[in-house]
Amino acid sequence: MRWTSRFAAAALPLLLQACATSPAPAPAPLAVAPDAPITILISIDGFRPDYLDRGITPTLSALAAEGVRSAMIPCFPTKTFPNHYSIVTGVCAERHGIVGNKMVLKGPTEQIFNKGSTESFWWEGADPIWVSAERANIRTGAIAWAGAAAEVHGVRPARFRAWAKDSLAPSIDTAIEWLDLPVGERPRLITIYLDTVDDTAHAFGVDSAEVDHALGQVDSAVGRLRGALAARHVAANMVIVSDHGMAPISRDRIVALDAIVDPSDHELVETGTYASLFARPGREAALEARLLGRHAHMTCWRKGDIPARFDYGRNPRIPPYFCLADIGWSITATMPAAGKWFGKGDHGWDNSLPDMRASFIASGPAFRSGIRLEPFPLVQVYPLLRHLIGLPDERRDKIPAGALKRH
Known part of the structure; x- marks a missing residue:
């Protein structure tokens, strides 16, 4: 056949x-011809x-x-x-x-995906x-x-x-x-x-x-x-x-978040071509005042304001704040120290x-x-x-x- x-x-x-x-036991595998691709x-x-x-x-x-x-x-x-x-x-x-290579679910017991x-x-x-x-x-x-x-x-x-x-x-x-x-x-x-x-x-x-x-x-x-x-x-x-x-990426094209926002105001989940983060309790207003909007080589949104074309922002696993770097640029928590290894290629952008x-x-x-x-x-x-x-x-x-x- x-x-x-x-x-x-x-x-x-x-x-x-x-x-x-049928309540019968699980059937045998679907029969196929020996030469079926x-x-x-x-x-x-x-x-x-x-x-x-x-x-x-x-x-x-x-x-x-x-x-x-x-x-x-x-x-x-x-x-x-x-x-x-x-x-x-x-x-x-x-x-x-x-929604990412790493996820964090907040609750009585924090759950981490890797x-x-x-x-x-x-x-x-x-x-x-x-x-x-x-x-x-x-x-x-x-x-x-x-x-x-x-x-x-x-x-x-x-x-x-x-x-x-x-x-x-x-x-x-x-x-x-x-x-x-x-x-x-x-x-x-x-x-x-x-x-x-x-x-x-x-x-x-x-x-x-x-x-x-x-x-x-x-x-x-x-x-x-x-x-x-x-x-x-x-x-x-x-x-x-x-x-x-x-x-390509380069250590010459880095947006360091600590130069924009106070590290004590937030908790980072992912960094790289984008950053996702939570505000620390009671620090939402302080974080939003400095984070949201357009920066040099980076744009940050509340998750509900991420542009619709990305089809991203409604899932509860996405942290409340999201920043996307321009192509070729990377987002880090701090500026990497001189001589510290930094990769030469990445993905995750638009x-x-x-x-x-x-x-x-x-x-x-x-x-x-x-x-x-x-x-x-x-x-x-x-x-x-x-x-x-x-x-x-x-x-x-x-x-x-x-x-x-x-x-």
């Missing part, structure tokens, strides 16, 4: 209805769209030439955890609730695609993806590998091991997070030789996975994305800026060949993934126009 996502979409509602009305989503954190034009990524360039290439407009803020969760939920930070947080309540603002898939008996596997270590409404990916430092090769090894599983156990959707390029650009800058080397490493890793698919005759739709772009755009490359049986699309919102990756693995389009979300052979 020849597999098509149209067939899966037609059959799936009947399966879901049967599951909802799997879907592999790879995020190369911080991969700018123009990295593909450097001539040093033969695997990624080949995938783009054989399939579809575009830039994407990320959600605001253009940070790793908010946008990785947007990719797999189809909604921006305001709705899914991962990149290692796995408590379910942080992640349950929206269901990631592996939750919907697992409920439909479509097996999934996640490698280091944000949120995949948490139980979301009682569901986790069937297979999971946690993030670890310097895990480029082991991550690809794990994906290849999953390819060798029996068809009924092999994940139909594999999500892989790779951070080598982003880490390197933060430290050495966008145009550094070190970033070129990192690009080559990641390209080779993707090539190894592609070779493993071919050797095993496993058809796959490969979707390669990034979460945001990257731009998501409409070209330097903050994310990447999209897709190739496989479902995709057209040799297509370059106009930039589209990053949240459109989610409905595309649902289509590829045969989940129904419940929200009628837009899929990137012109990417698929038939849609």
Whole structure:
């Protein structure tokens, strides 16, 4: 039987209805033909769209030439955890609730979110695609993806590998091991997070030789996975994305908050390309008098006054005050001491800026060949993934126009 996502979409509602009305034990995984394409989503954190034009990524360039290439407009803020969760939920930070790489919830007991947080309540603002898939008996596997270590409404990916430092090769090894599983156990959707390029650009800058080397490493890793698919005759739709772009920073372009406001008036949550902060009790008026408004290379708002185009400011996890730096500028608590290390690349600024755009490359049986699309919102990756693995389009979300052979 020849597999098509149209067939899966037609059959799936009947399966879901049967599951909802029957008290029988959990059904077996969805039956698929042995040659049914799997879907592999790879995020190369911080991969700018123009990295593909450097001539040093033969695997990624080949995938783009054989399939579809575009830039994407990320959600605001253009940070790793908010946008990785947007990719797999189809909604921006305001709705899914991962509003930064760090969050603080005030209350009788203060709760802090960081990149290692796995408590379910942080992640349950929206269901990631592996939750919907697992409920439909479509097996999934996640490698280091944000949120995949948490139980979301009682569901986790069937297979999971946690993030670890310097895990480029082991991550690809794990994906290849999953390819060798029996068809009924092999994940139909594999999500892989790779951070080598982003880490390197933060430290050495966008145009550094070190970033070129990192690009080559990641390209080779993707090539190894592609070779493993071919050797095993496993058809796959490969979707390669990034979460945001990257731009140069310098210690010569710093806004030090202690030169503007009294540090005793506030508590900082995040600093960098933006700053989020709480007023200390009773110090709201003093803080607002000096903080709010336009400063040299920075603008500050009450959270409710953040411009609507950012779709950011209503979620209760966002602190009451928010400052956004101009592109290329950084916000720090104090001016870094002379000689103290300071990075050379960053992200998090206005998501409409070209330097903050994310990447999209897709190739496989479902995709057209040799297509370059106009930039589209990053949240459109989610409905595309649902289509590829045969989940129904419940929200009628837009899929990137012109990417698929038939849609």
